[in-house]
Amino acid sequence: MLTDYHVHLRPDDLESTPAAEFFTQANVDRYLEAAARAGISELGVSEHIHRFVDALEIWDHEFWQEQARDDLAAYCEFVRSTNLRLGIEMDFVPGREDRIANLLDAHDFDYVVGSVHFVGEGAVDHHAFDVWSSQTDPDRLWSQYFETLAGAARSGLYDILAHPDLIKYWGGRRPEPTRDPRFHYEPAIEAIAESGVAVEVSTAGYRKPVAELYPADAFAEMCVDAGACFALSSDAHVPEDVGHRFDDAVATMRGWGVSEIAVFEGRQRRLEPIG
Ligand SMILES: [Zn+2]
Numbered sequence: 001m002l003t004d005y006h007v008h009l010r011p012d013d014l015e016s017t018p019a020a021e022f023f024t025q026a027n028v029d030r031y032l033e034a035a036a037r038a039g040i041s042e043l044g045v046s047e048h049i050h051r052f053v054d055a056l057e058i059w060d061h062e063f064w065q066e067q068a069r070d071d072l073a074a075y076c077e078f079v080r081s082t083n084l085r086l087g088i089e090m091d092f093v094p095g096r097e098d099r100i101a102n103l104l105d106a107h108d109f110d111y112v113v114g115s116v117h118f119v120g121e122g123a124v125d126h127h128a129f130d131v132w133s134s135q136t137d138p139d140r141l142w143s144q145y146f147e148t149l150a151g152a153a154r155s156g157l158y159d160i161l162a163h164p165d166l167i168k169y170w171g172g173r174r175p176e177p178t179r180d181p182r183f184h185y186e187p188a189i190e191a192i193a194e195s196g197v198a199v200e201v202s203t204a205g206y207r208k209p210v211a212e213l214y215p216a217d218a219f220a221e222m223c224v225d226a227g228a229c230f231a232l233s234s235d236a237h238v239p240e241d242v243g244h245r246f247d248d249a250v251a252t253m254r255g256w257g258v259s260e261i262a263v264f265e266g267r268q269r270r271l272e273p274i275g
């Protein structure tokens, strides 16, 4: 079986992507056709929480304030009228766990994708609010990122941990840590093992400056040793990227010794043979 759960129905550009134009059956059909061509039997969407006004109940970061325009209940209702699984990409905001839980409980998601896009107020994968403009020690930043990811895992709020080593997003365009990355991964792996959250294998990394799969081999191998399970996604923002380089991802996963992927419905998880 192949799934693609971490998929967006529109690009991130705010001004050119109003909900009325992208949350439509015609647009969904383009995604479903792309999924069928890629042999993906279960397609789900997970819009960014920050595109919804509801997100401001959780966090008032300047980026969220400028992005929050749409109605979350309307999105959920629309997705439920299609053949898509219903997900959401929900940032982990440390200290706001209760507010996040309240928002998640109010909707009937099939799964919740947990992301760490910010360390403190700084963005990990975004030019605006770039965390690297205020933080110059890569080892300190990598540690903070994976500590935050550990918090996300331990919160119990999420079914899937998205792009788990997103901190490598910029590749050689930002300073590399001097310590073995495994040292930085360790707290997150421990939390993943304790929580049982599924770890996302995301082919989005191939399309980013780092130009490699999320997560790195070493991270994945530590997850395998810890008994973690994996979910597979493209993080597509256009139909053409649905199932992007899944052949490479599946071959890589088999190399890690992974033979099953996590499948979700109504926030219940089962494992299915991959491929
Ligand atoms: Zn993300």
Ligand SMILES: [Zn+2]
Pocket: 006, 008, 089, 235
């Ligand atoms: Zn995403």
